[in-house]
Amino acid sequence: MRLSQNRTCTACSTAIQGRSDKKFCSEYCRNSYNNQQKTNEQFVRSINSLLRRNRQIIKLFLETIGPDAVVFRDDMLRRGFHFEYYTHARKDKEGQAIRFCYEYGYAPTAHGYYRLVRC
Numbered sequence: 001m002r003l004s005q006n007r008t009c010t011a012c013s014t015a016i017q018g019r020s021d022k023k024f025c026s027e028y029c030r031n032s033y034n035n036q037q038k039t040n041e042q043f044v045r046s047i048n049s050l051l052r053r054n055r056q057i058i059k060l061f062l063e064t065i066g067p068d069a070v071v072f073r074d075d076m077l078r079r080g081f082h083f084e085y086y087t088h089a090r091k092d093k094e095g096q097a098i099r100f101c102y103e104y105g106y107a108p109t110a111h112g113y114y115r116l117v118r119c
């Protein structure tokens with residue numbers, strides 16, 4: 001039997017006895033680590049789905065209204081838009097911040113209206 005040194009549990013970092021391919025010190029650590037990984041993936045998936053929905057909403061408005069679409073905030077909310085989720089932000093030539101969901105962006109104009117753009 002090969003003795004490997006410095007092997008520690010992936011979940012709790014305690015030293016592991018036994019087979020050299022073991023990653024966890026116990027069933028408990030293996031399960032709790034895998035459950036945590038699953039939870040993290042679900043979180044990422046739920047954010048991705050919100051971002052994709054935001055993108056789709058802007059895309060549909062632009063396809064329906066045209067390239068200079070200005071849309072009332074409530075009309076975006078009604079379709080399920082989440083203003084707090086965006087992929088990145090950038091300033092336009094006038095210095096106004098535009099938030100993007102992938103290639104589609106939105107920027108507040110006035111009185112609750114948003115200008116929609118495609119980069």
Ligand SMILES: [Zn+2]
Nearest residue numbers: 009012025029
């Ligand atoms: Zn452990």
